Amino acid sequence: MSNDHDPHGNDDHELRVSKIRDGTVIDHVRGGQALNVLAILGIDGTRGEELSIGMNVPSDRLARKDIVKVEGRELSQDEVDVLSLIAPDATINIVRDYDVVEKHRVERPDVVEGVLSCPNASCITTGNEPVTSRFSVLEDGVRCSYCETIVREDIASLIDT
Amino acid sequence: MRHDHLITSKQLSRADIESVLDYASEIAADPSAVADKHAGQLLGLLFFEPSTRTKMSFETAMKRLGGDVVDMGSVESSSVKKGETLADTVRVIEGYADAIVLRHPKQGSATMASEFVDVPLLNAGDGAGHHPTQTLLDLYTIRENAGLDDLTIGIMGDLKYGRTVHSLAYALTNFDTRQHFISPESLRLPREVVYDLHQQQDGTGIREHESLEEILPSLDVLYVTRIQRERFPDENEYQAVAGEYQIDVETLEDAREDLTVMHPLPRVDEIAPEIDRTDHAAYFEQAHNAVPVRMALLDLLLSDHEADEDGETGDGGHDE
Ligand SMILES: [Zn+2]
Numbered sequence: 458m459s460n461d462h463d464p465h466g467n468d469d470h471e472l473r474v475s476k477i478r479d480g481t482v483i484d485h486v487r488g489g490q491a492l493n494v495l496a497i498l499g500i501d502g503t504r505g506e507e508l509s510i511g512m513n514v515p516s517d518r519l520a521r522k523d524i525v526k527v528e529g530r531e532l533s534q535d536e537v538d539v540l541s542l543i544a545p546d547a548t549i550n551i552v553r554d555y556d557v558v559e560k561h562r563v564e565r566p567d568v569v570e571g572v573l574s575c576p577n578a579s580c581i582t583t584g585n586e587p588v589t590s591r592f593s594v595l596e597d598g599v600r601c602s603y604c605e606t607i608v609r610e611d612i613a614s615l616i617d618t
Numbered sequence: 619m620r621h622d623h624l625i626t627s628k629q630l631s632r633a634d635i636e637s638v639l640d641y642a643s644e645i646a647a648d649p650s651a652v653a654d655k656h657a658g659q660l661l662g663l664l665f666f667e668p669s670t671r672t673k674m675s676f677e678t679a680m681k682r683l684g685g686d687v688v689d690m691g692s693v694e695s696s697s698v699k700k701g702e703t704l705a706d707t708v709r710v711i712e713g714y715a716d717a718i719v720l721r722h723p724k725q726g727s728a729t730m731a732s733e734f735v736d737v738p739l740l741n742a743g744d745g746a747g748h749h750p751t752q753t754l755l756d757l758y759t760i761r762e763n764a765g766l767d768d769l770t771i772g773i774m775g776d777l778k779y780g781r782t783v784h785s786l787a788y789a790l791t792n793f794d795t796r797q798h799f800i801s802p803e804s805l806r807l808p809r810e811v812v813y814d815l816h817q818q819q820d821g822t823g824i825r826e827h828e829s830l831e832e833i834l835p836s837l838d839v840l841y842v843t844r845i846q847r848e849r850f851p852d853e854n855e856y857q858a859v860a861g862e863y864q865i866d867v868e869t870l871e872d873a874r875e876d877l878t879v880m881h882p883l884p885r886v887d888e889i890a891p892e893i894d895r896t897d898h899a900a901y902f903e904q905a906h907n908a909v910p911v912r913m914a915l916l917d918l919l920l921s922d923h924e925a926d927e928d929g930e931t932g933d934g935g936h937d938e
C-alpha cells in the first residue's frame with residue numbers, strides 16, 4: 458500500500474512543493490480546486506497551519522492538477538468523504554516521518570451534513586431554523602434532503618464557511 | 619399503512635396507497651362506523667399560508683371522527699410574527715394536539731418539522747414541494763372513475779410550480795400508467811421532478827407536450843391545473859398561451875366519451891362552466907372525496923401512533 462514514488466514520474470513538478478514531515482498530502486485535486494479543498498477542511502492559515510499548495514501543475518492523469526500539503530494534520534474519514542465532492546480523483550497520502558504510510562483514494566459518501574448550504578432561497582434550511590444542512594450525494598451532484606434541490610455545478614460555492 | 623408522518627407521496631408504496639383508498643371507500647359508504655373513533659382527540663392545524671379548502675376538509679374529517687381541532691389562527695395574529703421558528707412552534711403544538719397538519723410556504727418545512735415532533739405530522743403543502751393528502755384524494759377520484767391500472771393520464775397547466783402535480787406524478791409511478799405532461803415551455807416540469815420520475819419508473823411512461831390536441835383522444839383522465847398570470851413577465855406572453863390550456867365542450871369533441879376531467883380547484887377559467895354538466899366533470903366529486911380520504915388517513919396515523927405509544931410503555935418509553 459505504501460508507495461512514495463509517483464509512477465508517472467511527476468517528481469520534478471512535485472519538487473515545487475516542499476516535502477512534509479508529518480501530515481497529509483492531497484494529490485490529484487482537479488486544477489483550480491485547491492482553495493476549495495482548504496475551505497472544506499476549514500483551513501485558512503489563521504491558526505498557524507503550515508501549508509504548501511501547488512496549483513495547475515501538469516499531470517498525466519488530469520491535464521492540470523492541484524496538490525495540497527498540510528503539515529501536522531491527518532485528515533479524518535469524514536473530511537476525506539466531503540473532499541470527494543469537489544475532488545473526486547484525489548489521492549490522500551498520510552505522511553509520517555517523511556514516509557507515505559497510507560495512500561488511498563477518496564470515496565463518495567451517501568450523505569454530507571453541515572458542510573454545504575442550500576442555494577434555494579425558499580428552502581426551510583436557509584431561514585433561522587435550528588437545523589443542520591443535509592445533502593445526499595448523487596452520481597453527478599448533490600441534493601438537499603429538505604427541499605430536494607439538485608446542484609450539479611459549482612458545488613464548492615455552497616461550502617459553508 | 620405504517621408511517622409516523624406523511625410528508626411526501628414518494629414515501630407511499632402501492633400497498634400503502636391501496637390501503638388508504640380502500641379504507642376511505644369503506645368510510646364513505648358508512649361514516650357512522652367511525653363517528654366516535656377519535657373522541658377527545660385534537661388535531662393541530664398550522665396553516666402558515668391560507669388554504670380554506672384544505673383546512674376545512676381536515677377540520678371536517680377530524681370532527682367526523684369524533685375529534686376536534688385547535689387552530690393556530692392566521693400568521694398575522696400568531697407568535698410567528700414575533701420571529702418564532704417553525705421548530706419551536708411545532709414543539710409547542712405537539713404538547714396540545716395528537717397530530718399536526720402543516721401548511722408552510724417553505725420547501726422542506728414538513729420534513730424539518732417532523733424531525734422535531736413525535737406526534738404524526740401531515741404535510742398539507744410545503745411551498746412548491748409536496749401535497750401528499752391532495753394526491754391521495756386525487757388517486758381516489760381517479761380510481762373511482764377510470765381505475766389505476768392501464769391508465770393514460772394527461773396532466774396539463776402549470777407543471778412547474780404545481781406541487782399537486784408533482785405529488786400526483788410520483789404516486790402514479792406505482793401503477794401501470796402512461797403520463798403525458800402538457801404545458802407551455804416556460805411552465806414545464808422542474809428537472810428535479812423529471813429526474814425523480816425517471817428514477818422511480820424507467821421513464822418510458824412519461825412524455826412532455828406543448829399541445830393537448832395530439833394526445834387528447836388517448837386519455838382516460840385529463841387533470842387540469844391553473845396557469846397564473848403572475849407567472850409570466852408580461853401580459854402578452856400570458857395571453858399568447860393561456861387560451862391553449864383552457865378547455866370547453868368544443869375542445870373535448872375529440873376526447874373519449876368516458877374521459878374524466880379533474881382539477882384540484884379553485885379554477886378560474888381553465889374549464890368552461892358548460893363542462894360541469896357533462897359526464898366528464900369530476901372536480902366537485904374530487905373536492906368532496908377530500909373528507910373520507912383525510913378521515914382514513916387521520917384514523918390510520920392516529921391509531922398507529924397510539925399502538926406505538928402502548929407498545930413503548932413496556933420498555934420504559936422514549937427519551938424525549
Ligand atoms: Zn434545500
